[in-house]
Amino acid sequence: MNKIVFSLFLLLSIFAFTAGGCSDKVDKGSKVGDTEADNYDVSKDIQRDMSIQEYNIQERKKLATVRFACDTIALMEYVLANYPEGTYLVDFDRTFTYNIPKSAVIYQKNNEGQYVFGIIAKSWSHDPRLIEMKNIVGYDASYIDLDSTELGTAFFYLTLFKGNEKENTFDTLWEAGIPSHGGFNNLTLEKWEKKKMPYVKANFHYAQGIGHFDYNFFFVDGMLKKPHLLLTYEGINFKRIMTDANGDKYPDYIEFKYLDTGERITVLDSVTFIWKDTCYFNTRNPKQFRYY
Template sequence: MKKLLLMLFAFAFLFLIYSCGGESEPEPQNIPGEDVARSPEKDIEIQRYNLQRMRDQAVNRTPCDTIALIEYVLDNYPEGTYLVDFDRTFAYNVPKPAVFYYSKNREYVFGVIARSKPGERLIEAKNVVGWDQSFIDLDSTELGTAFFYLVLFKCEGDQFSIVWEAPIPSHGGFNRIYLNKWKYKGTEYMQSYFHYARGSGHIDYNYFFVNGLTSFPHLLMTYEGINFKRTIANVNDDKYPDYYEHVYVDYGDSLRAVDSIAFVWNEKDSVYINTRNKKITRPY
């Protein structure tokens, strides 16, 4: 009897082990939206859903408002293109689209868009805006590569059209745009501010309306950080802005600006030329 009980117990034990060992592993669940960056169709579907929510929540709509501009970009630009947001001033601020209505004539509207590089995963707008996102050049292939543009739109009736579209030579770290005026000539320019975390500073891409608002603008880059600085100047008194490149020396316990070199715009060759060495040029 005891032998029979032992045999039954052993059989039950082996059956239990076999049953547990034979259980299949649970299937991994797909996280909703994790593959959106590689699916333009899903991305557009989400964008249109968000756009409809904006429409539903809007209290007062006007022709060519920001919602209409978001829709225009969605309908008229290639897949993976977005009207980006301004950087948040505080962590809990609701981000606002990077749109600027020209106060002298509100038919003209500036916007900053970011396009995804063809052949790569789609960018996510949140990955190209802000201080931390200025590091994106180091791993842009993992997060997609963004190409920024400053665009001047015109509103006629309730329809947008593109006046010009100027590339911004950066891939991430966008902060804001704002209208400024060159004090020497009174020329207006749109200043596009980007963080530059690697240098603990920032870069400004300045678009000067040297031939008027509706003509393609002239780009001059300025910047400032721990040991680098470039400032707008009027060196040769023409309509194009010039700049000074400041030279820093590291003394071990301090950094000091010891010199500044003027660069002037050469309209014939479309480059900035070093006034001390004409072989040294810069595109903007």
């Protein structure tokens, strides 16, 4: 019996000593981990971010079945090499989780060469955290306006590039800001039938209002000139649609007013805004205006 008790005491002593020794090692190691591992954030590591982008480009090359001069992969490489750190050629929102990512680009070719419209997202230069694609694209990413400082701050631009097919590179012709920080969905080329005018529509999710925003860029002076921006949107209790109120070359819009009681939503009224010089003005109250 005494031998059994002694054996148990010896085992417990060894266990306690071993646990104590491990605890000391963990404590010492945790100090290193706190500064180098636990607090390591790839979004604040410029070189690491560039390495990830380079890796993703190489993976796209492996998946590409057809390559051509000034294609999307070449544009990704151009953006990585010529734009500030933390800049991305944005991807479409994936329909399914395992879809291959598709870049938000539209190709246009004419006698003067090949042009590419692309959505570019830049990290705010005053924010130490770089943006990440997963935080700015998709339905859930439309909540980023509530905590954008925690996830980096993205500035979106619709950009027109002209391809130099001999050199397989690009020139940036213009970029137009998109007043949103997250929730990108897709990019499409549309036509305003009333004026037979082409425009590019950048669609963003708006989860807070169960709806979406459309940033419509109209080529009122041709594709090579910086476009005119008109915002339209629709959600559970808000709506703005495009119209032609005064017959000029600029699109106008109608904004609807809703009554939302929590149980029932009804349209109360609507008001037309027309473009004049630099702003959209309320046709009933000229003191009220919007920039887009």
